Amino acid sequence: MNKEALTYWEKYWEKQEQLKPEVPVSAWQFGANPDHLAQLVIDGIKTATCSGYIFYEMENEPLPTTGEYNIILNSQDEPVAIIRTTDVQILPMNEVPEEFAIAEGEGDRTYEYWYTSHKEFFTIELNKVGKTFSDDMLVVCERFELVDVKQKDEKMNNYTK
Secondary structure, three states, rough: HHHHHHHHHHHHHHHOOOOOOOOOOEEEEOOHHHHHHHHHEEEEEEEEEEEEEHHHHHHOOOOOOOEEEEEEEOOOOOOOEEEEEEEEEEEEEEOHHHHHHHHOOOOOOOOOHHHHHHHHHHHHHHHHHOOOOOOOEEEEEEEEEEEEEOOOOOOOOOOOO
8 A cells, every 4th residue: 555545544544433443454446447437436326346256366365355445546546535345245247236237337337338348358357367258257246335535635636525
């Protein structure tokens, strides 16, 4: 986690009327268009995300867990928001429910758009590591809630609460 994200995290908890929980926190960007996707979160449109299970295995990374916090970064690695994971499910991609796909908030917010764009994204990413896409590949489906939006400042004039 970079210094700016860590500072944002600490300042967020200084404002709270509760103690900072002892849960994991990480900072990351969304997919291929981090600024647009972060803005969808800030606007309350995007309340879910998914990733390929195989990438967690390959990178020996822990899976997301309910209750953990994440600092969302823009394309410049600047923190713009904090989310808290509310649900995690591992499903075959072709069994992800339409309601989840819509909650991802992307494109025209249809299941067809979600499936096509994710198939394209996963195909490219899997090819980079010598793997191929299959309709039943496992995906990690995460639901989250927005808990804070970083206040607008001179560095991030695209983000407002």
